[in-house]
Each structure stands twice: as C-alpha cells, then as structure tokens.
Amino acid sequence: MSEDKKQERGILKIDEEECKGCGLCMEACPPKVIAMGERLNRYGYRTAAYAGAGCTGCGICFLACPEPGAITVLRLVKPGGASAATAPEGATACASN
Amino acid sequence: MRKQLMKGNEAIVKSAILAGCRAFYGYPITPASEIAESAAEFMPKTGGVYVQAESEVAAINMLYGAASAGVRAMTASSGPGISLMQEGISYMAGAELPCVIADITRGGPGLGNLGSEQSDYHQVVKGGGHGSYRTLVLAPNSVQEMADLTALAFDLADRYRNPVVLMADGFIGQMMEPVGFAQTATPPQLPAWAVAGTAASRGNLITSLYIDFDAMEKHSLALEAKYKQAEQREARAEEWMTADAEIVLVGYGIVSRILKAVAAETRAAGLKVGVLRPITLYPFPRAQFARLAARARLFVDVEMSHGQMIEDVKLAIDCARPVEFLSRVGGNVPTHEDVLRFVHELARREGLAPGRPACGPEAAARQRCEEEQMAHV
Amino acid sequence: MSSPVVAEYAVARGKAKSFYDRYERKSELQHQTHFCAGCGHGTIHKMLAAAIDELGVQDRTILVGPVGCGVFTYYYFDVGNVQAAHGRAPAVATAICRSRPGSVIISYQGDGDLSAIGSAEILHAANRGENIAVLFVNNAIYSMTGGQAAPTTLLGQKSTTTPLGRNAATEGYPLHVSELLATLEAPVYIERVGLGDNKQIAQAARAIRRAVENQSRGLGFSLVEVLSPCPTIWKMSPVEAQHWVRETMEKTFPLGVFCDRTKERLAAPAMQSAPVPAPALDELPRILGVADADLPEGHAQAIAGGQIVDLQVRIAGFGGQGVLLLGEVLAEAGLDAGLEVSWLPSYGPEMRSGTSNCHVRLAREAIDSPLVSAPNVLVAMNEPSLRKFDQSVRPGGWVIYNGEEFPADCRREGVHVLALPFTELANGMGDKRAANMVMMGAVLEIAGVLPDASVAAALRHLVRNPRWVELDERAMARGRDLFQQAFAATPPRSSQIRGTVSEP
Known part of the structure; x- marks a missing residue:
C-alpha cells in the first residue's frame, strides 16, 4: 500500500489454516470485500480471501465467522500515524500480512 | 470419648462433618431420610451446603460438581435411588472424583418394600453403572461403625479419587446405639486437581471422556492399577473366634451381629464356630478367607439377599471348602434361632460332634470371648 | 521492521484470550475446532470467549460442558473446565456454584442435552435461581448422533427418527424452553436470540455478554437460547442454514426477551442468601452436639x-x-x-x-x-x-x-x-x-x-x-x-x- 493512496479504514486478516471456507463472512461483509479463494489449505478447504481493499473495520465478519481465530480485523486508529505506544499489541504482526 | 444414644443415620452426618465434609446433595427415601434431615440441620450451621435435589440423578451429578470444585461431599439413598445414581457414580469413577454415598438398603426389586434387605450387594459392590470401574464399599454393623467408617470413607475417597459407598442395611441406619465421636474436626482442604474458579486452578479439567482409543485404554489401565492397589491395602474384616473354627459363619451388617450371638451359643455347646465379617465388601477381604479356609471344614454364608456375596466368598476361598447358604429376604431377618438350627444341622451332617463346652454357660461364654479386631490385612 | 503506516492500525476483533492458542484435541488438527464448517457452536464459543475477556473474569470462570457437539469446550476455553454427563450440566453447575460462590459458572448445553434428557435438571436449577449462566444451543436436531429428532425439532421437519417429518399427533410439539422457564419466579434473565443474519448475530453477542455479566455480579439464573445453524445435518450450505434460522426456525421460536429482572436484582440483594461464615473448627463438636464436655457424666457406678x-x-x-x-x-x-x-x-x-x-x-x-x-x-x-x-x-x-x-x-x-x-x-x-x-x-x-x-x-x-x-x-x-x-x-x-x- 503506497503512502499517497487513501488510507483504508480497516484491514482484514484471514488465517488460512483455521478457515474452513464456510462462506459466512462473505455473506456477512457489508462492503462485500471477501471472496472465496482459489487455493486449498492443507486440510483441503477452499478458504476465504480478502480482496485487499475496501474493509471498513466494522468487524461483523469476525462475529459471523464460527472459527475462533480465522479472522482478525484491524481498524485504523488514527490516520497519519498513531504513536506506537497507543497501538495495541498485534498491530505490528498484522502488518506483515 | 463419651457416648450418646443416636441413630446410625444421624451418626453418619455428624461424623462426615467432623471429617471435613461440607456438602450434602440428596433426595429423601426411606430408610435413609434421617441422613438428609440431619444434613439439612447441620450442614448450614457448619459452613456447609445442603441441597435437596429434584432426583437422585440430579443429586449424584451435584456431587460430581461439588467434588469437581474440591469439596468433600456426600449423598445418601436406598436401593431405588442408588439405581438412579449409577450413571453418576460411573462418571465420577471415570473422572476420578471422590465422594461418599450412603446406601441404607431396603427391599427390592422395583419398589420392593421398606424392610431391610442386603440385595443392593451386586449393584453397589460390582458396580451397577457402565464401564470398568469399582466403588470401594464399607459395611458397618453398628452405630459406632456408621461414624467411624464414614470418616474412613472420606479418606479412602480422597486417597483413591473414587466414590466410596457406605452400605448399611435399614436396621443399622434406623437403630440407636451409644456412639462417640472424634473431638477434633478435619479442616476442609482444596485438592490441587480441583476446578475452583481461581487463577491457580484455571487449567484444570474434570472429564471422563477420552475420545482417543489409546488414551482411553491408558486411562482405564490407570484406574485398574488404582483398584489393584486398593485390593492390596484396604481390605478389612473382623474375625471372631476363628482361630480354631471348623465352621466359619460369614455375614456383614446386621447379619454379622446375629452370627456372633449364634457363634457364642454354639461355642457354649462345644462346636468350634467362628465369625468372619467383611468390613470392606470391595475390596473383598480375600486373604482372611483364604487363611481360614486352610483350617475350616466349611463356611456358612448368611445374607438378606439370594446369594449375592456368596460368589465373592467362593472366589476368595477358590471353592476349596463347601459354602453353605442361608438367607431371608423381604424385610425378614435370618433370626438367631434360624441360624442356630441351621448350624446344628450342618454340624450333625458333617459329624462335628459337640465337644466339651469351650466355656461354661452362654452368658459366661460371651463374657470371656474376646473380640479380635483385624484391621488391615 | 514496523513502518509508520503499520502502527496506525489496531486489532478491533481477534481471537479471544480466553481461547487456547492451540487445541490439543488431536495432534494433527491443533489449529482447528472440531466443528463443521458454518456450525453455530463456533460462533457462540467466540461470543462467550469475548464476554469472558471483556468482563475480565477468565480466572474465575468455570465452564460446564455438555454431551453433544459442544462436548469439547475444554479443548478451546482456557478456563476451569468440568465435563458433565448428558443433560446434567445444570446439576453439576448447581453444586459448583454452591461450592465456589465467587466463581463465574457457565453451563453450555445443546437442545438434546437441555430440553430432553436434562429437562428436569434445567427446570429445577432455574427454579432454585442458581447463580449460573446457561447457553442453550438450539439447532432443532440431534447433530452429534447423526440427526435424530429433538424436542425442538420443528413440525414437519424430517430427521432420521421422524422420516416423514415431525407429527404433532405422535411426537408432540416443539418445546419452547425459554417461554417455559420464563414462567418461573427465580430466573433473572432469559432471552432467545438467533444466528440468522448480521443483526441477529450482533444481538446474540450482546445477550451472551449480558448473561455472563449477570452471573459475575451474582444476580442469579440467566439463560440465552441461541437458534443455531447445523448445515451438515440440515443438509444445507452454511449460508442456506443461516437463512433457514431466520426464515423458518424463527417462526416457531420467536426471538426476544422473555424474562428480565436485572434491574430489580441489582437493586435488591441476590436471591441466594450469602453463605453463613463457617464456624471455627474446634466449635464443630459442640455445634454437632457431640462434644464430650456437653454430654452427661451418667450414673455408671x-x-x-x-x-x-x-x-x-x-x-x-x-x-x-x-x-x-x-x-x-x-x-x-x-x-x-x-x-x-x-x-x-x-x-x-x-x-x-x-x-x-x-x-x-x-x-x-x-x-x-x-x-x-x-x-x-x-x-x-x-x-x-x-x-x-x-x-x-x-x-x-x-x-x-x-x-x-x-x-x-x-x-x-x-x-x-x-x-x-x-x-x-x-x-x-x-x-x-x-x-x-x-x-x-x-x-x-x-x-x-x-x-x-x-x-x-x-x-x-x-x-x-x-x-x-x-x-x-x-x-x-x-x-x-x-x-x-x-x-x-x-x-x-x-x-x-x-x-x-x-x-x-
């Protein structure tokens, strides 16, 4: 994501090893930015995939998803850079996604 | 220790509280109801819990919950209620949870009646529930033993993390005799495995479910090893005049007391008769039986059931001697006279001629005959 | 490593702390729950875990698991776990609650467990006002055993034991547990929610949190009934199953709050009286009437x-x-x-x-x-x-x-x-x-x-x-x-x- 581009309100992370591809997140997502991926995970499930843009950080996909940790939703804390001290744990880890 | 007159059922509760029991969950049933009534009176006064459950099924599962939370807990019932508890007893054995269950037995099958029988032997001693498990079973024969064996039952339950049944016929529960109690109380303790709602116990789990075959087998073998250990260490019996006995009378609970009276009288008549009373029905005191079988001519098993314990007697002596059988059921008791006649007939049949009376008249015989209390094997 | 852009995002929704990181259920499946794709149990598990996290009660929580598809709660929840016999969770929870009154006790049960074999236990636990929170997962069928009829099976609904569809004349009517329990005087809060759409899901999360919160405050008995999809047994896709909850199940089992005494319980002392402080140990013989000093000497001589x-x-x-x-x-x-x-x-x-x-x-x-x-x-x-x-x-x-x-x-x-x-x-x-x-x-x-x-x-x-x-x-x-x-x-x-x- 380039710095000049408009900042996304949310970021969605899907753990392919945990997702069973039920599709409930796709059904739940208001902006419809989740789709079924083409790849099979190692258990043989086609898993959900984030389109890469358009997430509003609303979190409803997380609630609809039956898996404890298949979805992580990040929300924009402060445009232009929040201080590292106020960013909760996990934010850094997600960035590598 | 001063003694006071008290019903066996009431003695159980007082002894339980002194032993650190702080919970009673139960459902009333004759002839065990005084246990619930005493618990309802004394548990709240001593910092304990009393709940009258909606059924015996619920009661035993409440015990499962209390034991899971690390509380010494007990219930009480009689045959029909014990039948309903078998599910929970199996679960508790499977989940390795301690508890004490008093079974004050009555007549059966079905609704049967309220008279005393010993026909719960199979369902309690052999386990009426599913799976490879055992319950330790103690059989008091006096009000004092109702108190003493209740305290022992809690210790055994904790030591083996397993349900322990105190099985007494309705007579022992209903009768009053002098009884004395420990003058110091055992403090309740929280076992490390309990689920107590604390940070320290957060990772603890109580379950009887082992979905993986190998894990289940391992668990089952561990339970079995525990029972084998109990068989080595916990079998108890009382012997009375057995040292030279040619006829060994066998009975537990109220029957054992009738047998003592008969033995005293037959001794006075010159017959070498002794009494072997199992105090633990599981583990069965096999060693004592085996030892006596070396000398005795025959055993006489007397029950208030149609030959349930007799199977254990025969196994314990490996069928090395004849085991004669006498019983009354339906609330009837094999009376002193019934047993006396039976023993004399056997003695005649076996050619055991009465010799010189062991000691004078009946009363004097009773006075001189010393009780020999055999505790641990 | 971390760029300024990265630091601007924070986790809004993620795996709850109350879940274990890995599930030791099977060595090869430690990332995954045992639930089928789209199963409502997983969703309800997440709502419960979130409530435990948000209320900060993880150490105090004791979860009583059922027999049914929810049996493995202990593989997922990093709390105190007790697995109960089929239907008996409310009895087990009753005694845990009486034994450890400061704990947060959750009884998690399915519809076979709670409304059939355990109908007596739930009724009486509710009637005693036990301080427990019950999560009742209603999917109108026995799922774990392969789709037999439940008391909650809808009229006309086919199951392996109602092959022609449930017939009121022979199998009775769907059992309305929430309505039934709401007739009692003791319960503090009973609500039926669903997992039929986003709005329902959001409400279900709120209701579950409320039940746990009530319980942690010692207010008494709370029950949340959740209409929950079972795509596998219903033979539907997860999305179809979700729609079926909303469009079909809800007609038989209307959503709503059936009982709410939260305010009056907050104002009044809890139903269950505070435990009497335990007397000192050396007082016990006297209280029990067995102290030697209190017994007469008698006239033995x-x-x-x-x-x-x-x-x-x-x-x-x-x-x-x-x-x-x-x-x-x-x-x-x-x-x-x-x-x-x-x-x-x-x-x-x-x-x-x-x-x-x-x-x-x-x-x-x-x-x-x-x-x-x-x-x-x-x-x-x-x-x-x-x-x-x-x-x-x-x-x-x-x-x-x-x-x-x-x-x-x-x-x-x-x-x-x-x-x-x-x-x-x-x-x-x-x-x-x-x-x-x-x-x-x-x-x-x-x-x-x-x-x-x-x-x-x-x-x-x-x-x-x-x-x-x-x-x-x-x-x-x-x-x-x-x-x-x-x-x-x-x-x-x-x-x-x-x-x-x-x-x-």
Whole structure:
C-alpha cells in the first residue's frame, strides 16, 4: 500500500489454516470485500480471501465467522500515524500480512 | 470419648462433618431420610451446603460438581435411588472424583418394600453403572461403625479419587446405639486437581471422556492399577473366634451381629464356630478367607439377599471348602434361632460332634470371648 | 521492521484470550475446532470467549460442558473446565456454584442435552435461581448422533427418527424452553436470540455478554437460547442454514426477551442468601452436639459390678401410643447407668399408621444382635400387638399388657403377666397418653437394676416439656406401685430377668 493512496479504514486478516471456507463472512461483509479463494489449505478447504481493499473495520465478519481465530480485523486508529505506544499489541504482526 | 444414644443415620452426618465434609446433595427415601434431615440441620450451621435435589440423578451429578470444585461431599439413598445414581457414580469413577454415598438398603426389586434387605450387594459392590470401574464399599454393623467408617470413607475417597459407598442395611441406619465421636474436626482442604474458579486452578479439567482409543485404554489401565492397589491395602474384616473354627459363619451388617450371638451359643455347646465379617465388601477381604479356609471344614454364608456375596466368598476361598447358604429376604431377618438350627444341622451332617463346652454357660461364654479386631490385612 | 503506516492500525476483533492458542484435541488438527464448517457452536464459543475477556473474569470462570457437539469446550476455553454427563450440566453447575460462590459458572448445553434428557435438571436449577449462566444451543436436531429428532425439532421437519417429518399427533410439539422457564419466579434473565443474519448475530453477542455479566455480579439464573445453524445435518450450505434460522426456525421460536429482572436484582440483594461464615473448627463438636464436655457424666457406678444384666424388651402398640418413646427412655436410662444398649424401631409406613414396635436391649456385655426375636419382656399396648408377639416371649419372661382382661388363649406356662387398663389409669392421672410411662414403671420393676437417677435423666433428656416430665414421673411411680401391689402377695419365684441378676 503506497503512502499517497487513501488510507483504508480497516484491514482484514484471514488465517488460512483455521478457515474452513464456510462462506459466512462473505455473506456477512457489508462492503462485500471477501471472496472465496482459489487455493486449498492443507486440510483441503477452499478458504476465504480478502480482496485487499475496501474493509471498513466494522468487524461483523469476525462475529459471523464460527472459527475462533480465522479472522482478525484491524481498524485504523488514527490516520497519519498513531504513536506506537497507543497501538495495541498485534498491530505490528498484522502488518506483515 | 463419651457416648450418646443416636441413630446410625444421624451418626453418619455428624461424623462426615467432623471429617471435613461440607456438602450434602440428596433426595429423601426411606430408610435413609434421617441422613438428609440431619444434613439439612447441620450442614448450614457448619459452613456447609445442603441441597435437596429434584432426583437422585440430579443429586449424584451435584456431587460430581461439588467434588469437581474440591469439596468433600456426600449423598445418601436406598436401593431405588442408588439405581438412579449409577450413571453418576460411573462418571465420577471415570473422572476420578471422590465422594461418599450412603446406601441404607431396603427391599427390592422395583419398589420392593421398606424392610431391610442386603440385595443392593451386586449393584453397589460390582458396580451397577457402565464401564470398568469399582466403588470401594464399607459395611458397618453398628452405630459406632456408621461414624467411624464414614470418616474412613472420606479418606479412602480422597486417597483413591473414587466414590466410596457406605452400605448399611435399614436396621443399622434406623437403630440407636451409644456412639462417640472424634473431638477434633478435619479442616476442609482444596485438592490441587480441583476446578475452583481461581487463577491457580484455571487449567484444570474434570472429564471422563477420552475420545482417543489409546488414551482411553491408558486411562482405564490407570484406574485398574488404582483398584489393584486398593485390593492390596484396604481390605478389612473382623474375625471372631476363628482361630480354631471348623465352621466359619460369614455375614456383614446386621447379619454379622446375629452370627456372633449364634457363634457364642454354639461355642457354649462345644462346636468350634467362628465369625468372619467383611468390613470392606470391595475390596473383598480375600486373604482372611483364604487363611481360614486352610483350617475350616466349611463356611456358612448368611445374607438378606439370594446369594449375592456368596460368589465373592467362593472366589476368595477358590471353592476349596463347601459354602453353605442361608438367607431371608423381604424385610425378614435370618433370626438367631434360624441360624442356630441351621448350624446344628450342618454340624450333625458333617459329624462335628459337640465337644466339651469351650466355656461354661452362654452368658459366661460371651463374657470371656474376646473380640479380635483385624484391621488391615 | 514496523513502518509508520503499520502502527496506525489496531486489532478491533481477534481471537479471544480466553481461547487456547492451540487445541490439543488431536495432534494433527491443533489449529482447528472440531466443528463443521458454518456450525453455530463456533460462533457462540467466540461470543462467550469475548464476554469472558471483556468482563475480565477468565480466572474465575468455570465452564460446564455438555454431551453433544459442544462436548469439547475444554479443548478451546482456557478456563476451569468440568465435563458433565448428558443433560446434567445444570446439576453439576448447581453444586459448583454452591461450592465456589465467587466463581463465574457457565453451563453450555445443546437442545438434546437441555430440553430432553436434562429437562428436569434445567427446570429445577432455574427454579432454585442458581447463580449460573446457561447457553442453550438450539439447532432443532440431534447433530452429534447423526440427526435424530429433538424436542425442538420443528413440525414437519424430517430427521432420521421422524422420516416423514415431525407429527404433532405422535411426537408432540416443539418445546419452547425459554417461554417455559420464563414462567418461573427465580430466573433473572432469559432471552432467545438467533444466528440468522448480521443483526441477529450482533444481538446474540450482546445477550451472551449480558448473561455472563449477570452471573459475575451474582444476580442469579440467566439463560440465552441461541437458534443455531447445523448445515451438515440440515443438509444445507452454511449460508442456506443461516437463512433457514431466520426464515423458518424463527417462526416457531420467536426471538426476544422473555424474562428480565436485572434491574430489580441489582437493586435488591441476590436471591441466594450469602453463605453463613463457617464456624471455627474446634466449635464443630459442640455445634454437632457431640462434644464430650456437653454430654452427661451418667450414673455408671450405680449398678453393682457383678450384676449380670440381659434385658431384651419388645414394645408394641399402635402409632401414637408412645411405643418408641418408652423404648428410648429405657435405652437412654440404660446408657446413663453405664450399660450397653440398643434400640431398634420398626419404621417406614408403620411410623405413619397402624402398628409400631421397637426392640430394646440392655446388657453389661457388648450387645451382639439388637434384634429381639425372643423377648424376656413384652410390653403390649393393645390386643393385636399382644397376639403378634406373645408366642415369642421366653419362658420365665414377662408380658405387660394394656387391658383389664388378659386373653385366656394367650396365657402360657412360665410367662408372667401383668394386665391392667393402663390407658384408663393414665387418663385418671391427667392424660391417657401417659399410659406408656405407667407401663414403663412396671418394666423398671422387672429390670430391677436401673438407678432412679438414670431414669430421671433419660426422661428429662427426651421429654422437654416440664409438665409432661412431671406427669411421666408420676406415671412411672404409679406403674412401680401397681407392679408391687400385684406381686407383693405372690412374688414370682424366678423370672428370666431377675433370675440372671445375682449379687456378687
């Protein structure tokens, strides 16, 4: 994501090893930015995939998803850079996604 | 220790509280109801819990919950209620949870009646529930033993993390005799495995479910090893005049007391008769039986059931001697006279001629005959 | 490593702390729950875990798991876990709650578990107002066992045991658990929610959080029923199953709050009274009435050492004639006098009507059998009781009979008889109910050995009302007199009892 581009309100992370591809997140997502991926995970499930843009950080996909940790939703804390001290744990880890 | 007159059922509760029991969950049933009534009176006064459950099924599962939370807990019932508890007893054995269950037995099958029988032997001693498990079973024969064996039952339950049944016929529960109690109380303790709602116990789990075959087998073998250990260490019996006995009378609970009276009288008549009373029905005191079988001519098993314990007697002596059988059921008791006649007939049949009376008249015989209390094997 | 852009995002929704990182259920599947794709259980698990996290109660939480698809709660929740038998979770939770009242206790149950086999346990736990939160997962079918009918199965719904669809005429109607429990007075909060769409899901999360919160505050019994999809057994896609919850299940099971007493419970003290503080351990013998210091010393020295005592008494009459009390006074007096004693009642229905009898033994030696099959004293309060036991009296023994005329056919050689209208005699003294104590006076004369002080102590121990003690003492004295009068002229030469009493 380039710095000049408009900042996304949310970021969605899907753990392919945990997702069973039920599709409930796709059904739940208001902006419809989740789709079924083409790849099979190692258990043989086609898993959900984030389109890469358009997430509003609303979190409803997380609630609809039956898996404890298949979805992580990040929300924009402060445009232009929040201080590292106020960013909760996990934010850094997600960035590598 | 001063003694006071008290019903066996009431003695159980007082002894339980002194032993650190702080919970009673139960459902009333004759002839065990005084246990619930005493618990309802004394548990709240001593910092304990009393709940009258909606059924015996619920009661035993409440015990499962209390034991899971690390509380010494007990219930009480009689045959029909014990039948309903078998599910929970199996679960508790499977989940390795301690508890004490008093079974004050009555007549059966079905609704049967309220008279005393010993026909719960199979369902309690052999386990009426599913799976490879055992319950330790103690059989008091006096009000004092109702108190003493209740305290022992809690210790055994904790030591083996397993349900322990105190099985007494309705007579022992209903009768009053002098009884004395420990003058110091055992403090309740929280076992490390309990689920107590604390940070320290957060990772603890109580379950009887082992979905993986190998894990289940391992668990089952561990339970079995525990029972084998109990068989080595916990079998108890009382012997009375057995040292030279040619006829060994066998009975537990109220029957054992009738047998003592008969033995005293037959001794006075010159017959070498002794009494072997199992105090633990599981583990069965096999060693004592085996030892006596070396000398005795025959055993006489007397029950208030149609030959349930007799199977254990025969196994314990490996069928090395004849085991004669006498019983009354339906609330009837094999009376002193019934047993006396039976023993004399056997003695005649076996050619055991009465010799010189062991000691004078009946009363004097009773006075001189010393009780020999055999505790641990 | 971390760029400025990265730091601008924070986790808004992620895996709850209350879940384990990895699930040890199976070595090869440690990332995944055992639930089928799209199963509502997973969603409900997440809502519960989030509530535990948000309320900060993870250490205090004890989760009671069911039998059914929810059985493996303990593989997922890093809390205290107890796995219960099928349907019994509310009973298990009841005792955990009573044992550890500061804990947060959640009972997690499916519809087979809660509404069928455990219907009694849930009803009574709710009615007692146990301080537990129940999550009731209703998917209208038995899923774990492969799709058999549940009490919640919809009319017309096919299952493996209702192959033609549920028929009200033969299988009854879908059971409305929330509505049923809401008729009780104890529950604090009962709501039915669904997982049928985003709005329902958001409400379900709120309801579950509320139930856990109520519980952590000690408000009482809360239950949240969740209409939950089971795509596998329903043979639908996860999305179709979600729609079916909203469009079909909800018609039978309307969503809503059926009971909410949260405000009044917050204002008033909790239903369950605070536990009474436990007394000090050394207080227990006194509280239980077994402290040696509180027991009487007795009068053990009053009986000469060499006397042999063997009193075997059978007392019989109708209920209400004081049969058991007579026996108790005798046994208590014997104990006070330092004798071995036993008292054995007839019990059961006989206590409530009809006949009543008891066996009493007093002896110096340990008593072998407490059963008195051949008494040396029979106290018969009426003719039927006499006829029931008279043949059992030992030769040389006694019959004390309440009646003017002793039936001639009951007379036996060598058995002494004292027959008097004891009831009328007692009536003349003030109360016919004292007849038992008049007869007691005669028994004491026969026994011969019990010190007066022991009898007086026994009476005062058992009879609390001073008016009755006074009457009973007069009655006993009268009984002694009557016995002496009857046998003064012709004292029986020897009785079984007196015959065994010999001075040293």
